[in-house]
Amino acid sequence: NAGVTQTPKFQVLKTGQSMTLQCAQDMNHEYMSWYRQDPGMGLRLIHYSVGAGITDQGEVPNGYNVSRSTTEDFPLRLLSAAPSQTSVYFCASSYRQGLSYEQYFGPGTRLTVT
Amino acid sequence: AQSVAQPEDQVNVAEGNPLTVKCTYSVSGNPYLFWYVQYPNRGLQFLLKYITGDNLVKGSYGFEAEFNKSQTSFHLKKPSALVSDSALYFCAGEGGFQKLVFGTGTRLLVSP
Numbered sequence: 001n002a003g004v005t006q007t008p009k010f011q012v013l014k015t016g017q018s019m020t021l022q023c024a025q026d027m028n029h030e031y032m033s034w035y036r037q038d039p040g041m042g043l044r045l046i047h048y049s050v051g052a053g054i055t056d057q058g059e060v061p062n063g064y065n066v067s068r069s070t071t072e073d074f075p076l077r078l079l080s081a082a083p084s085q086t087s088v089y090f091c092a093s094s095y096r097q098g099l100s101y102e103q104y105f106g107p108g109t110r111l112t113v114t
Numbered sequence: 115a116q117s118v119a120q121p122e123d124q125v126n127v128a129e130g131n132p133l134t135v136k137c138t139y140s141v142s143g144n145p146y147l148f149w150y151v152q153y154p155n156r157g158l159q160f161l162l163k164y165i166t167g168d169n170l171v172k173g174s175y176g177f178e179a180e181f182n183k184s185q186t187s188f189h190l191k192k193p194s195a196l197v198s199d200s201a202l203y204f205c206a207g208e209g210g211f212q213k214l215v216f217g218t219g220t221r222l223l224v225s226p
Contacts (some may be wrong), residue, residue: 004157018158021156024172027193031212033212033213040123040214040218041218042204042217042218043158043204043206043216044216045215048212048213050212055199058213076163090156090157091160099148101163101165101208101212103148103160103212104160105158105159106157107156107157108156108157
């Protein structure tokens with residue numbers, strides 16, 4: 001299994017540009033999520049999905065869109081990039097079986113907005 | 115609101131000495147708590163979790179954590195630190211169905 005994969009690894013955008021961060025998992029997990037990591041702030045949840053066709057907002061959703069057309073893929077779209085969106089973005093997937101629960105993280109995408 | 119706090123930005127320890135990385139939590143109901151480690155330019159790797167049961171949880175790479183309900187703490191411990199343990203450590207709690215709330219992270223530096 002490749003686990004959770006993310007592309008690209010690095011990206012530089014100009015203010016106002018749009019782009020899509022890709023995330024895929026091959027573990028057949030129903031739950032997927034996007035976090036951003038900023039210095040001194042830990043990871044904060046942007047959007048999440050509990051299954052194909054179902055998405056919801058997390059703690060910091062403004063400026064981002066998501067969709068979930070398949071179990072495997074969960075892309076994150078930046079509509080009009082702003083310098084405040086400079087961050088490292090992590091995608092995660094997870095399963096739950098009774099009390100057993102674990103999230104698996106991708107390697108991250110480092111985004112700089114100038 | 116669910117929250118997790120890591121009171122130390124950095125912990126320094128000499129190789130071979132025991133280490134502790136602190137975490138306190140504030141959640142309603144039964145707390146589900148996790149520790150993750152992040153090496154430079156890498157994603158987060160799962161270390162261990164507390165769901166229910168024994169208060170002492172053993173995880174990967176010789177790490178363990180002690181759940182203390184009365185002190186609302188979930189400190190990460192290792193009996194003998196290695197230089198290779200140097201990394202950024204995150205404590206997290208479940209802030210809703212499969213939604214993690216993270217602490218701000220603690221950088222562990224193990225000196226030779």
